Amino acid sequence: MNPLQKVVEKTGWPRLIIGLFLLSLFIIAPFAGVKISTSLNDTLVRFGMNGILVLAMVPMIHSGCGLNFGLPLGIIAGLLGGTLSMQLGATGPMSFFIAILLATPFAVIFGWGYGALLNRVKGGEMMIATYVGFSSVAFMCIMWLLLPYNNPTMIWGYGGTGLRTTISVEGYYLHALSDFLAIRIGDFVFPTGMILFVLLLNFLVWVFMRTRTGTAMTAVGSNPVFAKASGVNIDRTRTISVILSTWLGAIGILVYQQSFGFIQLYMGPFYMAFPAVAAILIGGASVNKASILNVLIGAFLFQGILTMTPSVMNSLIQTDMSEVIRIIVSNGMIIYALTRVKKGAK
Amino acid sequence: MKKPDRKSVIFFLESNAVPILFLIIISIGVPYSGFSVDYLVQEIIIRLSRNSFLVLSLLVPIMAGMGLNFGMVLGAMAGQIGLIFVTNWNIVGLQGIGLAMILSIPLSILLGWMSGKILNMAKGREMVTGFILAFFMNGVYQLVVLYGMGSIIPIGNPSMVLSRGYGIRNTVNLINIRQTLDSLIPLKIGNIQIPVATFMVIALVCLFIVWFRKTKLGQDMRAIGQDMHVAESAGINVERTRIIAIIISTVLAGFGMILYLQNIGTLNTYNSHEQVGMFSIAALLVGGASVNKGKISHAFLGVTLFHLMFVISPMAGKNLIGQAQLGEYFRVFVSYGVISIALVLYAYRKLKEKERAGTALAEAQEEK
Amino acid sequence: MKRIIIRSAALLLLLLLALFFFYTGKGHTILLDNKTVTLGGTEYAAVNMLEVRVDRGEEREVLKRDRIKEDVVGQGHKITVTYLDKGVEKVVEEKFRIKTGQAMYLISLPGLIGGAEGWIEPFDVEP
Numbered sequence: 001m002n003p004l005q006k007v008v009e010k011t012g013w014p015r016l017i018i019g020l021f022l023l024s025l026f027i028i029a030p031f032a033g034v035k036i037s038t039s040l041n042d043t044l045v046r047f048g049m050n051g052i053l054v055l056a057m058v059p060m061i062h063s064g065c066g067l068n069f070g071l072p073l074g075i076i077a078g079l080l081g082g083t084l085s086m087q088l089g090a091t092g093p094m095s096f097f098i099a100i101l102l103a104t105p106f107a108v109i110f111g112w113g114y115g116a117l118l119n120r121v122k123g124g125e126m127m128i129a130t131y132v133g134f135s136s137v138a139f140m141c142i143m144w145l146l147l148p149y150n151n152p153t154m155i156w157g158y159g160g161t162g163l164r165t166t167i168s169v170e171g172y173y174l175h176a177l178s179d180f181l182a183i184r185i186g187d188f189v190f191p192t193g194m195i196l197f198v199l200l201l202n203f204l205v206w207v208f209m210r211t212r213t214g215t216a217m218t219a220v221g222s223n224p225v226f227a228k229a230s231g232v233n234i235d236r237t238r239t240i241s242v243i244l245s246t247w248l249g250a251i252g253i254l255v256y257q258q259s260f261g262f263i264q265l266y267m268g269p270f271y272m273a274f275p276a277v278a279a280i281l282i283g284g285a286s287v288n289k290a291s292i293l294n295v296l297i298g299a300f301l302f303q304g305i306l307t308m309t310p311s312v313m314n315s316l317i318q319t320d321m322s323e324v325i326r327i328i329v330s331n332g333m334i335i336y337a338l339t340r341v342k343k344g345a346k
Numbered sequence: 347m348k349k350p351d352r353k354s355v356i357f358f359l360e361s362n363a364v365p366i367l368f369l370i371i372i373s374i375g376v377p378y379s380g381f382s383v384d385y386l387v388q389e390i391i392i393r394l395s396r397n398s399f400l401v402l403s404l405l406v407p408i409m410a411g412m413g414l415n416f417g418m419v420l421g422a423m424a425g426q427i428g429l430i431f432v433t434n435w436n437i438v439g440l441q442g443i444g445l446a447m448i449l450s451i452p453l454s455i456l457l458g459w460m461s462g463k464i465l466n467m468a469k470g471r472e473m474v475t476g477f478i479l480a481f482f483m484n485g486v487y488q489l490v491v492l493y494g495m496g497s498i499i500p501i502g503n504p505s506m507v508l509s510r511g512y513g514i515r516n517t518v519n520l521i522n523i524r525q526t527l528d529s530l531i532p533l534k535i536g537n538i539q540i541p542v543a544t545f546m547v548i549a550l551v552c553l554f555i556v557w558f559r560k561t562k563l564g565q566d567m568r569a570i571g572q573d574m575h576v577a578e579s580a581g582i583n584v585e586r587t588r589i590i591a592i593i594i595s596t597v598l599a600g601f602g603m604i605l606y607l608q609n610i611g612t613l614n615t616y617n618s619h620e621q622v623g624m625f626s627i628a629a630l631l632v633g634g635a636s637v638n639k640g641k642i643s644h645a646f647l648g649v650t651l652f653h654l655m656f657v658i659s660p661m662a663g664k665n666l667i668g669q670a671q672l673g674e675y676f677r678v679f680v681s682y683g684v685i686s687i688a689l690v691l692y693a694y695r696k697l698k699e700k701e702r703a704g705t706a707l708a709e710a711q712e713e714k
Numbered sequence: 715m716k717r718i719i720i721r722s723a724a725l726l727l728l729l730l731l732a733l734f735f736f737y738t739g740k741g742h743t744i745l746l747d748n749k750t751v752t753l754g755g756t757e758y759a760a761v762n763m764l765e766v767r768v769d770r771g772e773e774r775e776v777l778k779r780d781r782i783k784e785d786v787v788g789q790g791h792k793i794t795v796t797y798l799d800k801g802v803e804k805v806v807e808e809k810f811r812i813k814t815g816q817a818m819y820l821i822s823l824p825g826l827i828g829g830a831e832g833w834i835e836p837f838d839v840e841p
Contacts, residue, residue, distance in 0.1 A: 069474075117690065120690070120693075120694050120697065121689075121690055121693035121694055121697060122693075122697050123470070123693060123696065123697060123700075124689065124692070124693030124696070126471060126474040127471070127473045127474040127477065127689055128686065128689045128690055128693060130474065130477065131682055131685050131686040131689055132686055134682040134686075135679060135682040135683045135685075135686045138675060138678045138679035138681075138682050138683070139679050139683075141675040141678065141679065142672060142675045142676060142679060145669060145671065145672055145675070146672075161669075162669075266675075274481070319493070319510075321489075321493065323488075324485050324488045324489050324492070324493070325485075326485075327481065327482070327484060327485030327488070328482065328485035328486065328489070331478050331479075331481040331482035331485060332482055332485075334478045334482075335464065335475060335478050335479055335482055338468045338471060338474065338475045338478065339464060339467035339468045339475065340467075435736070435740065436740060436741040436742075436817065437735065437736060437739040437740055437741065438739050438740070438741040438785075438787045439739055439787060440739070441734075441735040441736075441738050441739020441787075442735075442739050444731070444735045444739075445732055445735040445736055445739060448728055448731060448732045448735070449732070451728070522741060
């Protein structure tokens with residue numbers, strides 16, 4: 001096997017194709033009249049918005065629970081935190097931290113229940129996670145209608161009850177992180193605060209993975225029999241990883257919202273797990289192995305494709321094929337990963 | 347007569363928990379919905395004729411131990427492409443339905459073969475792979491229908507093409523074939539219309555499934571469903587048989603989609619197929635099927651119960667709490683909830699069995 | 715060998731069935747015209763009022779200088795025209811075949827009644 005083949009083998013065809021695709025997009029971009037600075041800026045912003053949602057995959061992959069298709073559960077915890085923070089009248093950047101604070105107990109409770117469930121269905125986690133995510137989103141659709149929120153910026157105006165489908169966070173935590181220490185060069189805005197926050201959380205998870213609990217998690221994921229023999233409580237470790245994933249999902253969506261400007265309720269979080277799953281896989285993770293580097297590379301590559309394709313395609317062939325490309329790239333990547341699992345690994 | 351002992355009652359309740367739960371929900375909901383019995387009966391008959399075929403297409407892969415075929419959506423896409431061509435060529439009536447079915451066959455076989463190949467690479471996680479595969483192929487479908495048709499694939503009927511010159515419009519009017527099968531043999535009992543011909547086609551596919559179970563291939567599939575390794579050592583070509591199971595399911599799903607759309611009368615080019623997998627699977631599970639057990643009766647009971655809930659929940663929600671929206675969310679929640687419960691129960695039992703086998707093995711080893 | 719024969723027979727059957735469906739199910743539009751026309755040098759005057767029926771469809775009235783549209787399926791058709799000629803009711807019946815590839819045909823009813831050549835001709839809507 002020559003070195004080139006080795007590289008291909010290691011990175012895998014889909015990843016290579018996606019990488020080359022993005023590269024060619026960046027090369028074509030100037031000729032197509034797309035401004036690199038804006039593209040790069042958008043990519044960075046979206047990288048920050050999605051970085052933590054992608055990070056939320058890591059603990060569960062480590063502990064052998066597979067890809068966290070149940071991410072919407074964490075997102076719901078985040079939504080509860082965000083809406084409660086607004087309901088309680090917190091304003092400005094402070095409301096962001098209150099939102100995180102309020103989301104945490106929900107994330108812990110949800111994650112604990114979700115973890116307990118996944119412990120009873122070892123071997124079938126991913127499909128069940130997907131449907132746990134879906135059902136919880138559908139259940140919350142009912143709750144958003146019924147819960148007694150009464151902040152006028154959040155509820156339906158015309159005599160209706162229940163929360164709006166999209167709630168603006170302007171005046172609350174809009175750009176709470178993004179504007180922090182933001183660097184402006186012309187129309188290029190570097191969202192320093194957000195990027196720092198994402199990197200900080202990534203770093204914290206990296207550190208956590210090297211603590212006793214973290215290494216136990218990896219052991220449970222890679223070799224449960226050995227882990228059990230060395231006295232690790234498998235179910236407890238898995239539950240912790242699920243709680244952590246869920247909590248990261250909650251924070252992830254808050255970071256997403258503070259940049260995006262809106263809270264999306266009801267069916268909003270429905271499909272949010274898939275881009276995050278696809279991103280970490282593109283970054284080089286597999287169903288049972290993931291590192292922080294995979295998160296960073298994956299989030300950047302995937303969001304890069306998402307921002308670059310519409311603009312480049314539009315100026316080249318006057319049609320927006322980006323949606324189709326997004327579907328094919330992200331799901332193609334997930335299928336590739338699912339079919340590549342070695343026997344015995346979950 | 348033997349008195350039914352408590353154990354068997356509990357067992358009955360346990361193994362039929364989902365249909366019973368649904369019966370309870372419906373019996374509460376029906377009075378609140380305010381619909382007349384006639385209306386509900388008619389509605390059930392329409393929905394049975396519309397959805398049964400699709401639900402029945404799920405049975406073969408269950409038999410082969412491949413779980414719920416979320417990839418049936420691929421067949422639905424093939425059926426839709428058949429319908430697009432038939433509408434484009436202006437083929438009318440039963441011939442249109444027949445031709446659409448024939449056109450869908452090669453596409454379904456191709457897609458089913460591909461799907462089977464991929465699922466063979468992902469043994470043990472067929473469902474999640476099939477689920478993602480449906481998403482993936484949806485992208486490919488869009489690529490073909492939204493960009494390929496009218497540019498590479500000639501579409502002569504300008505009313506079907508988007509104003510930009512290529513790509514099929516969001517809705518295709520199936521007026522040519524609309525309910526032609528349903529109204530072929532009209533029968534009216536009281537106020538209730540019964541689409542006899544459609545039910546005859548459904549009966550045909552039931553017969554096919556019954557017959558197929560008894561063939562060599564069907565027996566092989568059941569053996570694989572029981573235990574893949576045992577089947578393999580018994581000389582069954584596991585991979586090939588599994589691919590065939592998926593192909594059959596995909597082809598049937600394509601037919602089912604065509605029947606479904608001939609009843610609806612309009613094709614939502616980019617949405618019709620998306621929900622079909624989820625609703626069919628939920629319906630089958632509501633009928634009492636599980637990931638590894640599915641009977642024809644489950645399909646019919648499931649369609650009846652599931653769609654009855656679908657019909658009544660918006661009105662029941664409106665009359666109970668004053669919001670129709672709530673009823674709609676409720677039925678979405680129930681659809682997903684039912685699938686979740688079925689998946690959890692199945693995985694839980696499987697894990698328990700595995701653990702039991704594991705401890706048995708350990709004990710046997712200790713005795714030695 | 716036997717398998718191949720059975721399979722190719724099934725395939726052939728399916729193909730034939732598809733062709734059968736295609737030809738017998740192909741829908742066409744026929745425009746029925748009651749206007750004064752000149753066909754082959756002869757003028758055929760529009761008829762005051764007439765009733766026309768295609769295949770087993772319903773009888774439809776066509777007024778003078780009117781044009782109606784009828785959807786038909788398949789290639790072989792029969793057209794029945796009933797009109798008043800000086801107070802006497804007359805019936806003209808004619809069978810015709812149309813080509814599958816042609817979506818639309820124009821029938822001149824006065825031409826049909828007058829027995830003109832070319833009372834039916836392909837009709838194309840300019841794109």
